Amino acid sequence: MSAFDRPRLNLCFVGWGAIARRVGELLAERHPQGVNIVAVAVRDHNRRRDDLPAGVRLISEPSELAELDLDMVIEAAGRDAVAVWGEAALRCAASFIISSTSAFCDDALLQRLVSVAEKAGSRIVMPSGALGDLGALTAASILPLKEVVHTIIKPPRAWRGTAAETMLDLEALEAASPFFEGSAREAADRFPQNANVAVISALSGIGLDRTRVVLVADPAASRNAHRVEASGAFGRLDLTLENEPLATNPKSSEMTALSLVRLVENAVAPIVR
Known part of the structure; x- marks a missing residue:
């Protein structure tokens, strides 16, 4: 990609609960150029979900992330999901966005994910969530x-x-x-x-x-x-x-979803705000 090409962002959500659905709804309304929701990771991928974006692939195993050519993985499934999906997300995407930051009460988990990110050249990102911007x-x-x-x-x-x-x-x-x-x-x-x-x-x-x-x-x-x-x-x-x-x-607060939308849009926007 040259310096003048618009970036693209292939995105996977871990979880499809209230926050992820709201983010998906807002992205569908706003149509940020280059953003593609390509997959959603869920525990029960056989259950019918009529509110998924068109063409989205449902996955249930962290190993499936390697098949998706991802740029960003957004966790919105609860703190247990951070440990389950974190290492694979950091190896398969440039950024792993963690909504359930309470997972980092576990110091060992935080250090393990930081170590994986350092080796893979990826980043752990904590959105500002309900705080707007800190x-x-x-x-x-x-x-x-x-x-x-x-x-x-x-x-x-x-x-x-x-x-x-x-x-x-x-x-x-x-x-x-x-x-x-x-x-x-x-x-x-x-x-x-x-x-x-x-x-x-x-x-x-x-x-x-x-x-x-x-x-x-x-x-x-x-x-x-x-x-x-x-x-x-x-x-x-x-x-x-x-x-x-x-x-x-x-x-949860509406701002939690809005902060994720801002983070996604900033990843492809010509002006970062």
């Missing part, structure tokens, strides 16, 4: 950081089916109620669907064990809110986002 925090971490606090506020229904139900009565709440405070590692490990994003703020700044996370259930909240506060040699940062929940999964 470029400022990443830049700030070049100098010493003193403190990073990530507060996650969601309506009670978003915490249903999680350990929060054993810590407070979600149905009886009348005011915002913090129910967990601890490290990003602890938060993401105990609440992988809701606090997965804490791994992103942690690895963008001072790490999983030094980043403090506060989880809050608020009956007055209609959106999933994130506040990241940091201080250090760079100065002070205070970033707040209020995200609409994903229509098909209130535990």
Whole structure:
């Protein structure tokens, strides 16, 4: 490819749940030039799926990635999928995009995937997800950081089916109620669907064990809110986002899907934003 050719992007999703379907829907609407969804990896590839993009191949084994001439693999299937698909994805594609960053609470897994990426010349990419963009925090971490606090506020229904139900009565709440405070590692490990994003703020700044996370259930909240506060040699940062929940999964934010669309489009765009 010459310097003047438009890049192409052959893409495979691992998982076809709420996030992947939303990304596929948005890409179909926006038609970024050069982007081709060529495969979707699922556990039960024999089950009929009427919402797949036309021509997409269903696969169920990591070894099948080698047959697809891929440029990017996007994981959106839960943290167990990172260990299952990660090594093959890094050997078969230039980029492995990890949505379930709570998988990196496992230091050994992270180091193993980094080692594979170094040998293969590929990259592990963590999208900014529900945080929109943490470029400022990443830049700030070049100098010493003193403190990073990530507060996650969601309506009670978003915490249903999680350990929060054993810590407070979600149905009886009348005011915002913090129910967990601890490290990003602890938060993401105990609440992988809701606090997965804490791994992103942690690895963008001072790490999983030094980043403090506060989880809050608020009956007055209609959106999933994130506040990241940091201080250090760079100065002070205070970033707040209020995200609409994903229509098909209130535990996730619409911004999670939007950040993946941005990442895909930037891979082929003449201007990267």
